[in-house]
Amino acid sequence: MNKYLTHLFQVTWKPSVLGLLASVAMTGMANANYLEHEAVKPFVLEMVEKHNFDKREIEALFAQAEKKQSILDAIARPAEKRLEWKGYRKIFLTEDRITRGKAFMAEHKETLERAEKEFGVPKNIITAIIGVETRYGKNRGGYRVIDALSTLAFDYPPRSKFFRGELEHVLLLSREQKFNPIELKGSYAGAMGYGQFIPSSYRHYAVDFDGDGVADILNNPVDAIGSVANYFKQHKWVEGEPVTGLAKVSGADYEKALYKGLKPKYTLEEMAKWGVTPVDNFDPAAKGKLLKLEGKHGTEYWLGLHNFYVITRYNHSHLYAMAVYQLSEALK
Ligand SMILES: [Ca+2]
Numbered sequence: 001m002n003k004y005l006t007h008l009f010q011v012t013w014k015p016s017v018l019g020l021l022a023s024v025a026m027t028g029m030a031n032a033n034y035l036e037h038e039a040v041k042p043f044v045l046e047m048v049e050k051h052n053f054d055k056r057e058i059e060a061l062f063a064q065a066e067k068k069q070s071i072l073d074a075i076a077r078p079a080e081k082r083l084e085w086k087g088y089r090k091i092f093l094t095e096d097r098i099t100r101g102k103a104f105m106a107e108h109k110e111t112l113e114r115a116e117k118e119f120g121v122p123k124n125i126i127t128a129i130i131g132v133e134t135r136y137g138k139n140r141g142g143y144r145v146i147d148a149l150s151t152l153a154f155d156y157p158p159r160s161k162f163f164r165g166e167l168e169h170v171l172l173l174s175r176e177q178k179f180n181p182i183e184l185k186g187s188y189a190g191a192m193g194y195g196q197f198i199p200s201s202y203r204h205y206a207v208d209f210d211g212d213g214v215a216d217i218l219n220n221p222v223d224a225i226g227s228v229a230n231y232f233k234q235h236k237w238v239e240g241e242p243v244t245g246l247a248k249v250s251g252a253d254y255e256k257a258l259y260k261g262l263k264p265k266y267t268l269e270e271m272a273k274w275g276v277t278p279v280d281n282f283d284p285a286a287k288g289k290l291l292k293l294e295g296k297h298g299t300e301y302w303l304g305l306h307n308f309y310v311i312t313r314y315n316h317s318h319l320y321a322m323a324v325y326q327l328s329e330a331l332k
Contacts, residue, residue, distance in 0.1 A: 194224030
């Protein structure tokens with residue numbers, strides 16, 4: 001056994017592994033789950049070879065992991081794909097979410113101001129992310145992360161490569177943070193904590209913002225605030241720049257600005273020639289992406305600027321980014 005290994009899950013994982021092995025022996029593997037899946041064996045071997053994990057410990061973990069049909073149902077029909085803007089907006093722009101957001105901002109005023117100063121990301125944007133993701137920490141997700149990631153890695157072919165990677169990250173994360181991976185809870189996609197970081201994001205962007213030596217975005221709102229701000233900074237949020245604004249369109253050429261994808265491609269100056277006019281006084285040299293949304297009162301056109309694109313790095317959906325932006329405005 002590798003030296004690191006013994007260290008690995010020693011504190012929290014070992015006792016439950018022993019308990020599990022006993023229960024597996026008693027039930028004769030009758031309820032064994034992912035351990036029996038054909039794609040799991042090579043994964044386990046890879047983890048052992050690549051990262052020196054203990055084979056028995058990883059196998060014990062997968063023996064406990066369960067396939068969840070509700071996870072497969074949820075990923076097949078996310079709100080971002082099911083709804084138009086008017087329906088999506090209704091979920092997030094509620095009085096309740098605004099009131100709770102203001103309370104969260106008051107409660108964490110100093111932390112949010114420190115994060116804004118340190119990372120250059122507005123406190124109302126940080127709060128809106130946490131508000132949209134988990135209602136300010138209230139709904140952090142009830143799925144076991146190991147079930148979510150195993151189900152999506154091994155039984156959801158369209159995204160299996162991605163989630164197999166996240167499964168690898170959750171093992172590494174557990175080693176680094178001394179988590180017991182079987183105890184981690186999150187969304188149907190394995191996103192955890194106040195800001196719903198998937199394991200790779202946790203490893204790359206979580207910060208210890210209260211200085212206690214641990215980056216805990218699962219239960220510590222101070223670390224969560226710093227980590228969301230850091231995520232935005234690392235994805236190149238530009239301090240002081242606008243996010244988005246309404247636009248007017250005329251003629252037929254404006255449709256050239258309605259390409260697929262989220263990244264701003266054309267300058268506002270170029271788009272003006274096609275009949276796209278921002279309502280606000282934006283820099284004509286700035287790049288933007290024209291958005292067409294079906295709102296409560298009909299079609300709306302918006303220009304998503306660079307910082308709007310940065311919000312979509314958190315969740316690759318223009319509806320998501322618009323909800324975050326509008327909630328952040330309501331929290332001002
Ligand atoms: Ca901390």
